Amino acid sequence: NAxxxxxxxxxxxxxxxxxxxxxxxxxxxxxxxxxxQDPGMGLRLIHYSVGEGTTAKGEVPDGYNVSxxxxxxxxxxxxxxxxxxxxxxxxxxxxxxxxxxxxFGSGTRLTVV
Amino acid sequence: AQSVTQLDSHVSVSExxxxxxxxxxxxxxSPSLFWYVQHPNKGLQLLxxxxxxxxxxxxxxxxxxxxxxxxxxxxxxxxSAHMSDAAEYFCVVTRDDKIIFxxxxxxHILP
Numbered sequence: 001n002a003x004x005x006x007x008x009x010x011x012x013x014x015x016x017x018x019x020x021x022x023x024x025x026x027x028x029x030x031x032x033x034x035x036x037q038d039p040g041m042g043l044r045l046i047h048y049s050v051g052e053g054t055t056a057k058g059e060v061p062d063g064y065n066v067s068x069x070x071x072x073x074x075x076x077x078x079x080x081x082x083x084x085x086x087x088x089x090x091x092x093x094x095x096x097x098x099x100x101x102x103x104f105g106s107g108t109r110l111t112v113v
Numbered sequence: 114a115q116s117v118t119q120l121d122s123h124v125s126v127s128e129x130x131x132x133x134x135x136x137x138x139x140x141x142x143s144p145s146l147f148w149y150v151q152h153p154n155k156g157l158q159l160l161x162x163x164x165x166x167x168x169x170x171x172x173x174x175x176x177x178x179x180x181x182x183x184x185x186x187x188x189x190x191x192x193s194a195h196m197s198d199a200a201e202y203f204c205v206v207t208r209d210d211k212i213i214f215x216x217x218x219x220x221h222i223l224p
Binding site: 033035040041042043044045058090092101102104105106107 | 159
C-alpha cells in the first residue's frame, strides 16, 4: 500500500517552461488537495478536488491548473513557470470531508530559474 | 471564516523537559482540529485529531492536545521531550472542504 505518491520528487525549470506534477493515491479517497509550502508561510491550498471530474480553487490558484480525470490521480500543471512558483509542493488525500486525517505525499521540490 | 494561529514560530526545550506548542483557532462552527509533524525533508504525518468527541486527545509518540472551546485553543503537549521530536509542527483546522494550516512551529531540542 503506497498511500500518496508524488512524481517527480525534484525538478528545475526555466522561466516560461511548463510542467505537470502527478499525485496518485491507492486508498480510494474522494478528496485530493495540492498545497505549496514556503518558509514562514505554512502550507497554502492551491486547488482541490472533491471527486473524480471535479476541481475547485483554493487560496493561491493563480498560475496553476489541475485535472482529476481519474479518481486516483490529481494533476497540477504550470503552464508558464515563474520564479515565484519555486516551492515545495505537497499533495494530500482524504476519504471524507473534514472528520478524518489527511494522507500526504512526500513532496516535490520545484525550482524555477 | 475560520483561521488558525500558532503563537510561536520557534520553541526550544531541553531533552527530558515538557513541550508546549500553542495553537488558537477561530471558527464559526464546531471545527475539526489536527496536529501534524514534519521532519526535515519529509512529508507531513498526522499526530492527533479532535473531532468533537473527548476534549483531551492522545496521539502518537506521547503527544496529546486539549480542546478548550472557551479559550478557542488546541495546544499540543508532551511530558518529556526527546531528540527525535525536533521537527516542525502544524496546527490545522478544517471545515467542509477546506483545510487551513497554521504557519508552523519549529521545535528545537537542546541536549
